[in-house]
Amino acid sequence: MTERISLRRLHAFVACAEAGTMTGAARQLFVSQGAVSVAIAQLERQIGVQLLLRSKAKGLTLTDAGRRLLPDARALLARADELQAGMRDLGHAPSGRLVIGCFTTIAPFLLPRVLEEFQASHPRVTLDFVEGSLTDLQQRLLEGECEVAVLYGVDIQAGIDYDTLYPTTPYVLLPAAHPLAAKGEIRLADLADHDMIALDVPPSLRYFNEVLSSAGVSPRIRHRTESFEMVRSLVARGVGYSLLIQRPIADVSYEGRGLVIRRIQDDVRPLDVVLARPAGVRLTGRAAAFTAFCHASAARR
Structure with a gap:
């Protein structure tokens, strides 16, 4: 029977991709550098491709295979976290860390209020954010760096779904x-x-x-x-x-x-403000709660 990919190895891979070094990944995961190195070697051997290039000058660089795996690995880990939180908090409100994206010129007018009001209504969710351009935010969505993003509804890439929140002029x-x-x-x-x-x-x-x-x-x-x-x-x-x-x-x-x-x-x-998400990806409970919150807020405008 084919061996299943372990979440521990995927955690090590994602940490390496984000930190850029084995040492940084180990620090992020609170394990030894050797443990990270072993986990990456096991993952590469298991799936049969090299995921990371090692260089003393540049640290760790993703291969083409690594770049393809990264968004799926992030999504799988987020889903695993959601499953664990859902079982632990069965019958309770959504919980866990939610990263949202916001277009750079919208952010100062929207995020402070959202951070305060959403956090007040969902105290078990830790809300973080990233800002960026239209292209940057869509890339972050596709790579799993944020779950949803508020942006303008133009030049939407393939692989991105969205709902209109409100029009602007x-x-x-x-x-x-x-x-x-x-x-x-x-x-x-x-x-x-x-x-x-x-x-x-x-x-x-x-x-x-x-x-x-x-x-x-x-x-x-x-x-x-x-x-x-x-x-x-x-x-x-x-x-x-x-x-x-x-x-x-x-x-x-x-x-x-x-x-x-x-x-x-x-x-x-008019130019619509929309809430975007990766196409075909099931929203976590906290992202679904944030989506409902955004639609309710837009209806009160």
């Missing part, structure tokens, strides 16, 4: 002294002759370009930046206008300079 951000600031609403065509400060975090810039092009406007981009607050600071200094989606409570820049928010008069295609 952009607004025009202006310096207080801008000639368009006196208007109650802004037509996109009015922006054609003004410089733009572009938030260049995919998919933001492409989406804003599509919004402007729908009105026949080719933006005059003066500066591009990946920083949300840099956009606001440059606009407050009078360098140009910008289009943004997330809106802080205070309409001032980091320097304390005033900003003006104006609605867009044109009909604009």
